[in-house]
Amino acid sequence: MADPILEVHDLRVTFDTEGGLVPAVDGIDFAVAPGKTLAIVGESGSGKSVSSAAVMGILPSNAEVKGEVLLDGRELVGLPDDELRKIRGNDIALVFQDALSALNPYYTVGWQVAEAYRLHHAVSKKAAFKRAVELLDKVGIPDAARRAKSYPHEFSGGMRQRVVIAMALVNNPRVLIADEPTTALDVTVQAQIMQLLADVQEEFGTALVLISHDLGVVAEVADDVLVMYAGRAAERGTVRDLFYRAAHPYSLGLLGAMPRIDVPPKPRLTTIPGSPPSPGSIKTGCPFQPRCAYTERVGERCITERPELTPRPGEGDHEAACHLGRRPEVVS
Ligand code: SF4
Numbered sequence: 001m002a003d004p005i006l007e008v009h010d011l012r013v014t015f016d017t018e019g020g021l022v023p024a025v026d027g028i029d030f031a032v033a034p035g036k037t038l039a040i041v042g043e044s045g046s047g048k049s050v051s052s053a054a055v056m057g058i059l060p061s062n063a064e065v066k067g068e069v070l071l072d073g074r075e076l077v078g079l080p081d082d083e084l085r086k087i088r089g090n091d092i093a094l095v096f097q098d099a100l101s102a103l104n105p106y107y108t109v110g111w112q113v114a115e116a117y118r119l120h121h122a123v124s125k126k127a128a129f130k131r132a133v134e135l136l137d138k139v140g141i142p143d144a145a146r147r148a149k150s151y152p153h154e155f156s157g158g159m160r161q162r163v164v165i166a167m168a169l170v171n172n173p174r175v176l177i178a179d180e181p182t183t184a185l186d187v188t189v190q191a192q193i194m195q196l197l198a199d200v201q202e203e204f205g206t207a208l209v210l211i212s213h214d215l216g217v218v219a220e221v222a223d224d225v226l227v228m229y230a231g232r233a234a235e236r237g238t239v240r241d242l243f244y245r246a247a248h249p250y251s252l253g254l255l256g257a258m259p260r261i262d263v264p265p266k267p268r269l270t271t272i273p274g275s276p277p278s279p280g281s282i283k284t285g286c287p288f289q290p291r292c293a294y295t296e297r298v299g300e301r302c303i304t305e306r307p308e309l310t311p312r313p314g315e316g317d318h319e320a321a322c323h324l325g326r327r328p329e330v331v332s
Helices: 048-056 081-087 109-118 125-138 157-169 187-204 215-221 239-245 249-256
Strands: 006-017 020-032 037-041 063-071 092-095 175-179 207-212 224-229 232-238
Touching: 006 048, 020 037, 020 048, 020 207, 020 224, 020 232, 037 048, 037 215, 048 063, 048 092, 048 175, 048 207, 092 157, 109 125, 109 157, 125 157, 157 187, 175 187, 187 207, 187 215, 207 215, 215 239, 224 239, 224 249, 232 239, 232 249, 239 249
Parallel strands: 037 207, 037 224, 092 175, 175 207
Antiparallel strands: 006 020, 006 063, 224 232
16 A cells, blocks of 8 residues: 555644633544545544644644644644645645635635635736636536636535535645535535545545545545544544444444445434533543443443554454454344
């Protein structure tokens, strides 16, 4: 496999709030190689979006980031703002989930894509606009030269998301982070946007970090998966490891909550009981313990000892953070 273009080691993010220090991400590791897709999955509050914001260096000032974020071997944590600004949008770009708030309603979409280009290239407005039209065309905006002069509200949700992707791609980034890029879109448009990202990846060899809670999308596009729970890694492996050999009860819960067309429909989907803990509230033991259907099989250790990511014997790089020795079977 090619060397990773982005490596994250022991990433920790703590917010300094009025209620004290709140750990949102508690020591995660991941890597993604050119042309590959890593999906980071988990419920809201699992730390997946905070992790991507930490990689981009766009967290608010009350956040403290520790660990390593290496882009092609260059450390990004602690870089001065002006250095980070040169990298952001140029080497690493972010596709937001909410295209409407990512775009300025007062400027035409062509102008906005062109300005994203001019931030990193000393070119004339005319040349930047030409580049913007080229990108809008590439992401499938029909009649791009004319539509570039339209405003965001004149586009449908799916077309706006294409504009946001054009803006993210205008500088040919080596890493694209897409945070729930299809959440607000209907299923057909979702599929079109994911296909667009796959096409872009193939053409430019872009590494993609996909933040998602939608395992259907993950199954379609990811090579590797990191499952996050309460700011920590619950499981990590290839997409096949997750879908065929899930080893963490939380991953099994996510899979059980996923609608399937290959099995007869259940009267209602299985859900994971309870809700995720608030960040930092579980000091000892396994953060998933209050919701776990397997804790009785392990006993006290689930409450007293925090499970660390451990390789699954004979399963390559597949790892899970769970005290259960053998693979859990589905409990309904
Ligand atoms: Fe469940 Fe215990 Fe495994 Fe945590 S360590 S997921 S509580 S079995």
